[in-house]
């Protein structure tokens with residue numbers, strides 16, 4: 063979807079999005095899906111394309127008092143809805159574009175992109191940005207409450223989003239690899255799509271890829287990797303205060319302005 067169309071489509075629907083899209087039976091399925099996100103207590107989590115913040119209460123519960131959540135969306139009316147959700151002082155909700163994230167590099171343990179990925183105008187760039195802000199060994203999950211085929215049929219009923227589909231599994235794998243992410247798994251079943259990846263860590267051993275390009279080899283995780291290795295992103299072991307917020311006013315690393 064072109065960027066301006068994307069904004070208009072979702073701006074118009076923000077006020078009643080959650081009520082329309084998440085009646086109780088769907089909410090129960092969402093609650094089951096969230097378990098798969100493997101969000102740990104004290105994690106620093108980024109909710110990409112948060113919409114009205116339907117995930118936020120669940121993520122807040124999972125990360126607990128020692129965790130931190132940042133949620134963003136391109137549509138301002140969606141952000142306004144999300145900002146009404148009960149959050150902790152260390153959390154944040156903001157308007158931002160996934161293609162140019164206003165965050166420091168390497169700060170998030172988990173990135174959750176729920177029901178949003180097909181709408182991104184440049185999926186390769188979106189994944190690159192997600193990888194940039196993910197900590198080494200951190201994980202990203204792209205999730206839907208529909209299979210890839212079901213989602214294509216569903217979007218097909220709305221002219222504005224009819225072309226917003228999930229890439230094939232092979233294409234998704236290439237997108238992950240190109241972004242420096244290892245695609246750990248894709249689950250594509252009726253009522254559920256989950257693509258999970260890990261920030262690839264360079265081993266420093268170079269090799270030739272299938273195109274003959276020399277590059278550093280990567281592995282999918284680092285021993286001992288887990289939330290809050292630096293202590294900067296969340297409350298420390300012995301109740302140290304939270305570190306600085308992972309976003310800062312000023313130029314975004316990709317050249318845009320925060």
Ligand SMILES: C[S@@+](CC[C@H](N)C(=O)[O-])C[C@H]1O[C@@H](n2cnc3c(N)ncnc32)[C@H](O)[C@@H]1O
Pocket residue numbers: 068069072073079083110111112113114115116134135136137140158159160161176177178181182183
């Ligand atoms: C189908 S809605 C899902 C919202 C929310 N995750 C939910 O499930 O209720 C997709 C969201 O992606 C957002 N979006 C589309 N393009 C975006 C972009 N480039 N950057 C950030 N958010 C974007 C839209 O504004 C919209 O709120």
